[in-house]
Amino acid sequence: MRVFADQDRCVGSGQCVLTAPAVFDQRDEDGIVTLLTDDPPPGEHEAVRRAAVLCPAMAIRLAGS
Amino acid sequence: MSAHTTETGRPAETGETPAFPMPRAAGCPFDPPSRLREMRAEGPPAKVRLWDGSTPWLVTRYADQRALLADPRISADTGLPGYPHPTPGSAERRRYARTFISMDDPGHSRLRRMVTAPFTVRRVEALRPVVQGIVNGLIDDMLAGPRPVDLVREFALPVPSMVICEMLGVPYADHDFFQADSRILVNRDEPVQAQARAQENLVGYLERLVSAKLVRPGDDVLSRVAAEQVATGALSRRDAAAMGMLLLVAGHETTANMIALGTLALLLHPGQLAELRDSGDPALVASTVEELLRYLTIVHSGRRRVALADIEVGGRTIHAGDGVVLATDAANRDEERFADPDRLDDHRDARGHLAFGFGVHQCLGQNLARMELQVVYGTLYRRIPGLRLAVDLDRVPFKHDAQIFGVYELPVTW
Numbered sequence: 348m349r350v351f352a353d354q355d356r357c358v359g360s361g362q363c364v365l366t367a368p369a370v371f372d373q374r375d376e377d378g379i380v381t382l383l384t385d386d387p388p389p390g391e392h393e394a395v396r397r398a399a400v401l402c403p404a405m406a407i408r409l410a411g412s
Numbered sequence: 413m414s415a416h417t418t419e420t421g422r423p424a425e426t427g428e429t430p431a432f433p434m435p436r437a438a439g440c441p442f443d444p445p446s447r448l449r450e451m452r453a454e455g456p457p458a459k460v461r462l463w464d465g466s467t468p469w470l471v472t473r474y475a476d477q478r479a480l481l482a483d484p485r486i487s488a489d490t491g492l493p494g495y496p497h498p499t500p501g502s503a504e505r506r507r508y509a510r511t512f513i514s515m516d517d518p519g520h521s522r523l524r525r526m527v528t529a530p531f532t533v534r535r536v537e538a539l540r541p542v543v544q545g546i547v548n549g550l551i552d553d554m555l556a557g558p559r560p561v562d563l564v565r566e567f568a569l570p571v572p573s574m575v576i577c578e579m580l581g582v583p584y585a586d587h588d589f590f591q592a593d594s595r596i597l598v599n600r601d602e603p604v605q606a607q608a609r610a611q612e613n614l615v616g617y618l619e620r621l622v623s624a625k626l627v628r629p630g631d632d633v634l635s636r637v638a639a640e641q642v643a644t645g646a647l648s649r650r651d652a653a654a655m656g657m658l659l660l661v662a663g664h665e666t667t668a669n670m671i672a673l674g675t676l677a678l679l680l681h682p683g684q685l686a687e688l689r690d691s692g693d694p695a696l697v698a699s700t701v702e703e704l705l706r707y708l709t710i711v712h713s714g715r716r717r718v719a720l721a722d723i724e725v726g727g728r729t730i731h732a733g734d735g736v737v738l739a740t741d742a743a744n745r746d747e748e749r750f751a752d753p754d755r756l757d758d759h760r761d762a763r764g765h766l767a768f769g770f771g772v773h774q775c776l777g778q779n780l781a782r783m784e785l786q787v788v789y790g791t792l793y794r795r796i797p798g799l800r801l802a803v804d805l806d807r808v809p810f811k812h813d814a815q816i817f818g819v820y821e822l823p824v825t826w
Contacts, residue, residue: 356772358521358524358528358772358774359524359525359528359531359532359776360774360775360776360778360779361531361532361533361778361779364532364533364534365533365779366763368533373532373533373534375529375532375534375535376529377525377528377529378525378528378529378531378532379525379528400764401763401764403481403482403769403770403771403772403774404482404771404772404774405482
């Protein structure tokens, strides 16, 4: 699985950090999404998929399985 | 649907354009109005009539609302023709102050990002001990005082009020003043002039605070906005004050109502209340918070938008310039998204609810609200295990006339 996070679309709601904290983080200065990894281990895949669905700005895109 | 009768036996307004907002059924204070539920069961968007005679679309299904709220072809700009204003005051007030809540991107994003930093998951989590201290102190005071007490006045309102004041750098000592004006702003039936005056009072008050913080900054959101945005010319004092007002009002009226109404809902579901009280499991507290956000959906006047282009929704065409009202309270009871939606179930996975909205305008303070509610629901019933209503349920005054649902008073004892 490859994870892409669009920092221009992000509104800093933090839903991804609540859902998959091992993969997503927020910049301290403005709350915008950063990736801790763009290639999460299989154990994180379900949480990452959920984070992508919950993101209100649809800023998370996934490739691969 | 054929058998169109309301719970009062009155024929429903089939063929006519129903008035919105609709009244809740007597005896079902937690449930969306029955006509709204019928419209969701019928499915596609339908026209409703507002206070000014305008007839925007009402969208009731979860999937349709989620798609529309994330659609860039729909606008939150309250100044556009066709925007379905919730009150006469809302239409009028826009002239006095504008904030990112009623703007589209890129303007919305530029302003919102000025104040996102204090609301990150990490920063909010760091505030948890402060909130726990505030909650403990207020419970100590209630336990030491006379019974019964009005839980709204003694607890539900002070908790978020003290927290948002602490964050913004607004003196809590001024709370009588700004709580009164906040209340006027969210009341559906308040005269236009009273709402304009309340807004002018609040913006003026915050403008003076911003000016003071330019000279003598503290460690708070208003000081940061003053130093980073106002001092650099990125934002006028008045726009900074309007943003402060938005955060202050939003920080009060929502969480306070969730605390009081959530407590009432739990008192009426004693099994779930007992489990919550006795388990001490943070995961159960967190899922209870999500479920109460879904079940109560206190923003019950709909999210308001206007279409910028023709948009197909559920076989209907919303035309460019049409107003759109998104009934998130109906979405959160949509059985196509939530199984057995009318049942309060604190073990349910309720995330994905639309109580904080969806799309780029989704609530900025949602993680603060979650944390405050987790501290409250995780502490109040444990510290006061015998908490109960001090009056019959039919004597509890519900906020049917407010844009944000809740109770005006909640007399409790133990």
